Amino acid sequence: MEAIKFYGAEICKDCRAAHPLLQEKGIGVEYIDITASTANLRAFLALRDQEPAFDKVKAEGRIGSPAFVFPDGSVTLGVEWLQGESGCRNC
Template structure:
């Protein structure tokens, strides 16, 4: 299984998720928003069009980490990303 993780190395939730995914032997494609402007731009476009971000946008949050599964499903829930 391969999961794309969109987050930041500055975010404790992202670091926790990366460690959990590694522990489960998941192949990770990490998009670090703190170090890549192209990844940040792509994420902002993704975030603006998804209903899962509506509450986060209203609260002024960032919404990371975000998990993009192999089938294209996007979720903010680590357990769902791991199929739990």
């Protein structure tokens, strides 16, 4: 399976929690730290601006990380899908 894009930041507790869950499940990711560079932040903001999955978090004034983009282009926010509660269509 192609790697999942994982947009996050080390200052985010949910992002930090996602790393061991991904490793435990053997899921390959391309981690993109949105605080590491302007290019990473721009890529995240472009995704956030166009993807309806972010509508609720934007309305609540939140950032929307962690965000996961699956190989089929679907996007999910949060770590619930890693805990078996929803989400990953290809894992």
